Amino acid sequence: MLLESFALYEPKFKLTSSQEYKARLDHVRDRQKVLIKNGQAATGNMNWTVNNSQAQGRKLVNDMIKLVIRSFNNEADACVANVKFDNVELGEKRILKSFEACNRLGKIMSVEISGVYLDLKLDELHLAHEFQIKKQEARRKGRGKTGPGRAARAAEARARDSRGARENRQGAEALHYGNARPPGSS
Structure with missing residues (x-):
């Protein structure tokens, strides 16, 4: 022992x-x-x-x-x-x-x-x-x-990554919808 x-x-x-x-x-x-x-x-x-x-x-x-x-x-x-x-x-x-x-x-x-x-x-x-x-x-x-411990720093990094991904999606959607034309217009 x-x-x-x-x-x-x-x-x-x-x-x-x-x-x-x-x-x-x-x-x-x-x-x-x-x-x-x-x-x-x-x-x-x-x-x-x-x-x-x-x-x-x-x-x-x-x-x-x-x-x-x-x-x-x-x-x-x-x-x-x-x-x-x-x-x-x-x-x-x-x-x-x-x-x-x-x-x-x-x-x-x-x-x-x-x-x-x-x-x-x-x-x-x-x-x-x-x-x-x-x-x-x-x-x-x-x-x-x-400052914060390892777990807190990891959670902060995940939140940052999540915010960045969300902003990228919103930007892509805005670009997509901004380029979209109503039906019948050429």
Whole structure:
């Protein structure tokens, strides 16, 4: 059962405008990049040897870390890109499942995504969700200030079209009857 469908979702970030959410989203994404760059998004056992070479072992572990992060990021990014007002809980579950699956796949090499990186991805999801809500609220407020709603504008357009059609008919009838001659006159 989804809490959003009962309006029980509790915002995690109580920011006041969509611009604030956008700025916070950018900040969270920047922090994720820093963690990846510093090797803190995921870790692994660097004591592996391949063909009696520790350098090749480190390369293998680093490649595995890249694969795990890439896989996790793809799943999390898909959740963030598709978040709507009513599916944030499903996105959260998908991100958590991906986190667990990626860590399970990297277990032999002790490759593991950090909890800090997971938290940033969940923050990104919630910020994107709340950003969508704020944008929707701003659109609703904007509609109220700019005049009639969509239905009223559509009705007004239909009335205008109807008036125009009526005027065209009247003009055509006047032209037709104006050119008409009484019977027997040539």
